[in-house]
Amino acid sequence: MDVPAGPTAPSPPIAPLWRRPLARRTALAAGAAGAAGLALAALWRSGDLTHALEHVQDLTHGDSQPFTSQRVKVAHLLRRAGFGATAAELDRYAAMGASAATAAVLAYQTTSNAALEAQLPAVDPTGLARGAASASKLQSWWLQRMVGTARPLEEKMTLFWHGLLTSGLDKAGPGQLYVQNQLFRTHALGNFDDLLKAVSKDPAMMVYLDTETNRVGRPNENYARELMELFTTGIGHYTEDDVRESARAFTGWTLGRGNVRASLQSTFKPRLHDPGVKTFMGRSGAFNGDDIVDVLVPLRATAERLCTRLFTFFAYPNPERAIVQHLADTFQQKRYNVGAVVKEILGMDAFYAPKAYRAMPKSPAEYVAQMIRGLGHSGPAGLPAAAAALAQMGQVLFYPPNVAGWPGASSWINSSALLTRLNFANSVAGLASTGAAGKTLDQMLATFVDSNVTASTRSGLEQLASTHGNDPSTLLYFVLATPEYQLN
Numbered sequence: 001m002d003v004p005a006g007p008t009a010p011s012p013p014i015a016p017l018w019r020r021p022l023a024r025r026t027a028l029a030a031g032a033a034g035a036a037g038l039a040l041a042a043l044w045r046s047g048d049l050t051h052a053l054e055h056v057q058d059l060t061h062g063d064s065q066p067f068t069s070q071r072v073k074v075a076h077l078l079r080r081a082g083f084g085a086t087a088a089e090l091d092r093y094a095a096m097g098a099s100a101a102t103a104a105v106l107a108y109q110t111t112s113n114a115a116l117e118a119q120l121p122a123v124d125p126t127g128l129a130r131g132a133a134s135a136s137k138l139q140s141w142w143l144q145r146m147v148g149t150a151r152p153l154e155e156k157m158t159l160f161w162h163g164l165l166t167s168g169l170d171k172a173g174p175g176q177l178y179v180q181n182q183l184f185r186t187h188a189l190g191n192f193d194d195l196l197k198a199v200s201k202d203p204a205m206m207v208y209l210d211t212e213t214n215r216v217g218r219p220n221e222n223y224a225r226e227l228m229e230l231f232t233t234g235i236g237h238y239t240e241d242d243v244r245e246s247a248r249a250f251t252g253w254t255l256g257r258g259n260v261r262a263s264l265q266s267t268f269k270p271r272l273h274d275p276g277v278k279t280f281m282g283r284s285g286a287f288n289g290d291d292i293v294d295v296l297v298p299l300r301a302t303a304e305r306l307c308t309r310l311f312t313f314f315a316y317p318n319p320e321r322a323i324v325q326h327l328a329d330t331f332q333q334k335r336y337n338v339g340a341v342v343k344e345i346l347g348m349d350a351f352y353a354p355k356a357y358r359a360m361p362k363s364p365a366e367y368v369a370q371m372i373r374g375l376g377h378s379g380p381a382g383l384p385a386a387a388a389a390l391a392q393m394g395q396v397l398f399y400p401p402n403v404a405g406w407p408g409a410s411s412w413i414n415s416s417a418l419l420t421r422l423n424f425a426n427s428v429a430g431l432a433s434t435g436a437a438g439k440t441l442d443q444m445l446a447t448f449v450d451s452n453v454t455a456s457t458r459s460g461l462e463q464l465a466s467t468h469g470n471d472p473s474t475l476l477y478f479v480l481a482t483p484e485y486q487l488n
Contacts, residue, residue, distance in 0.1 A: 053413060053483055057358050066357040072450045073098040073352055079488050080314050081105050081346060082152020084370035087447045102346050106189075106339070108151035116148045125175030125264055134174040139387035139397045142181065146369040147383075157188035157342070159365060160313055162397075163405040165199050165231060167208035169398050173261035176204035177398045189339030192306065192331075193297040196231065197290050201253055201266045209403065212255050212266075216274040219247035226403055227292070233301040238281065245278040250289040297336050303328035307341055314345050316359035317409065323350055358487035361412045364393035366488055367421060371480060374448060375432045392420040413486065422481050429477035439472050441465045441479075449484045457482050 067073045071094040078085045078093065082105065085093065093101040104111075123141055128134040149155045161184040169177060180202050187195040199205050200223065206212040209223040224246035228238045252273025255263035278287045281295055296302055307327035311319045327341050334340035345351060362370065368390045387397065394417045400406055441461055445451045453461070461478055468474045479485065 067352050070094050070097050074101050075450050082156055083146045084374050086376050105153050106343050108154050111150050113150050125178045128174040136384050140383040143383050143387050147373045154188050158184045166400050166403050166405045167204040168400050172204040172207045179264050180204040192336045193293055196293045200289050203263050214251045215272050216251050221247040232296040234305045237301045245280045246292050248274040248278050249287040249292045303331045315351050315356045360488050362488045364390045364395035389424045393417045425480035426477050429473045444479045448479055453484045
């Protein structure tokens with residue numbers, strides 16, 4: 001399914017819906033009459049949209065086990081470890097069973113991504129000038145990867161690292177962000193120390209956190225501070241002296257003269273490095289930046305913090321202490337290998353616990369990519385407009401709000417973002433191939449929400465089906481507009 005911005009829609013060409021204002025009740029009731037539209041509108045009419053989602057979570061968690069079949073478990077796996085699936089993909093993975101499907105998702109390096117690579121537009125990082133055009137090209141390129149990849153976990157981990165080891169277009173150049181994105185993909189499930197050593201010399205990170213200006217006698221502490229506060233141990237496990245000494249260790253790397261935002265390769269200049277003895281976290285030596293990473297990564301605080309972030313990303317927030325401890329043990333025993341931790345998470349009973357089901361609102365990237373992928377995307381048409389809609393939902397790829405990344409969770413759902421989501425769903429539904437989505441309500445529910453919706457949602461949808469059964473696009477829009485579909 002393509003998402004064209006123009007005249008392939010069955011009705012006369014109009015501006016994309018996500019570019020036009022639409023009242024909340026209109027968005028929910030568009031194309032529907034009477035009780036069906038009102039039934040869905042009632043779910044969103046509350047001023048507290050977070051409460052509406054929590055209500056749906058409570059109702060769909062009412063069963064002691066929401067994972068009623070292998071298909072539902074696999075659908076959950078593919079949403080969390082990727083960007084959803086088409087009905088045909090769900091059938092294929094469900095036939096394998098959840099355990100075998102998990103093994104296949106984890107072993108993505110054995111899966112060819114040649115079809116995607118052949119479709120992707122060529123990107124020359126040296127030719128990406130600063131500005132909206134390059135940003136749009138980058139965002140569309142990455143969205144196409146999320147939608148079309150045969151290796152979904154690789155792309156999901158790239159998104160995870162972009163939200164943790166953050167850099168953005170507000171400071172770094174678009175070519176640098178492209179190079180960094182590829183770096184995250186390369187190290188997606190590798191050893192954490194290797195990734196941190198690479199990213200500390202990555203041009204985008206060097207510009208974003210000012211390592212490029214870090215010189216002997218004039219240390220810049222930005223990267224050294226965030227390395228501990230956000231990337232490894234967290235606050236409370238280091239001192240200001242540790243920050244200063246770490247900054248000294250990272251001196252010496254440069255992007256050369258001229259436009260540093262265009263530089264795609266860093267270089268070590270010994271004359272710019274502080275060779276003196278540093279005392280860092282109780283250890284002394286003539287440390288460089290790699291040595292600092294070698295001290296930080298083995299620490300228990302680093303293991304627990306990273307494992308908490310990973311579990312929350314894949315399963316649910318605020319994991320139990322026993323889970324964090326088990327994952328931290330795995331991280332340390334497997335020499336800081338992220339892939340070993342992710343494998344453990346996806347194989348845990350907790351990953352399929354009732355509280356993991358629909359545990360979090362979908363991020364805009366997840367919402368847009370899952371919708372397009374689920375409808376059988378086949379090419380790049382319309383992806384710039386889709387990426388623009390994603391930004392209006394609150395997530396501008398390559399442009400996180402600050403070094404802490406996106407806050408996520410309930411911050412993804414507010415009145416403005418919800419309207420953009422529903423406008424986007426309305427437009428996509430109108431252009432979708434009904435064969436990809438299914439033509440009946442039950443088929444659409446099975447593909448997009450595991451056939452598991454609240455009684456009030458089902459009642460509204462069934463009334464709609466009875467009055468608009470000959471209009472699959474309207475029916476599809478209402479399925480995509482449900483609160484259930486907003487949850488991952």
